[in-house]
Structures are given as C-alpha cells and as structure tokens.
Amino acid sequence: MLWKTTGGYGMSIYKWARDALGDDMREAEAQGFDRLMALRALLAEVVQQNKASRDAQELAHELQFLADNLDEERDYAFMRP
Template identity: 55%
Template sequence: MGIHDWARAALGQSLEAAKRDGFSEGLALRALLSAVVERSAKLRPADDLAQELTFLAENLDPERDYSFMRP
C-alpha cells in the first residue's frame, strides 16, 4: 500500500466516524481540510503550503487538458 492509498483509507475511516457522530460528509471534509492545513503549517513554510494548495485548487477538474499533456 502506498502513502496515497493509506491516506484515502484513513479518510474513509474518518468520514465513517463523522457520520456515526451525526456530521455530514461535507462538513467533516471541510473540518478535516482545515485540520490538515493547520497541522501542515507547523511543519512547512506558509508560502510552500500555499503554493501546494493553490496547485491542488487549480487542478480540481479531472476533464481539464493541460498544455504539457500529449493526446
């Protein structure tokens, strides 16, 4: 299992726990994202973290074509 598979499994478990506690998935995801960003800010410079978050936000569309991709 790779680190991304591990992260997806951990996220799934957290969302199941949130659901059992009566929280919606959307609310739980927003809270988890905030907690991850807060924790990451203790380990990484703010500008580095901001660049990664910006990259992730700009690349949310799985249907988007990129200039560096070939057909």
C-alpha cells in the same frame, strides 16, 4: 511513491491516506456529522498541521496547485519542485 511494508504487503502513502479518510468519514457519519462539514473540518486541520511543519508560502503554492487542478477533465499543469 512511498511504500510501507507490513508482512510482505506494500501500501502507498496515498492509499493509506484514502483508507484513513474513509474510516474517519464513517466515524463522522456514525456521530451524525454532515459529510461536507466533516470534510471541511478535516481539510482545515490538515492545513493547520502542515502550517506547523512547513513554510507557509510552500504550502500556499501546493494548495493553489491543487485548486487550479480541480477539473478532472483537464490535464494537470506542470508543478515546480
């Protein structure tokens, strides 16, 4: 797990992302945006940013892995590196 250390405190990159998304969703709500539409717009932008930085096939595999594992009741399938 990746850690950013500030003043002796560590934060994982995933915690940072959750916190940032929470802030963005509060801002979207304050602007009057629908929650689902805001999440869809953010997801689309994250995919576009990823597409600009990585191989499209690699990104497609990661997105497919996430889609295949949406059911929280099931164990995650093995993900190849």
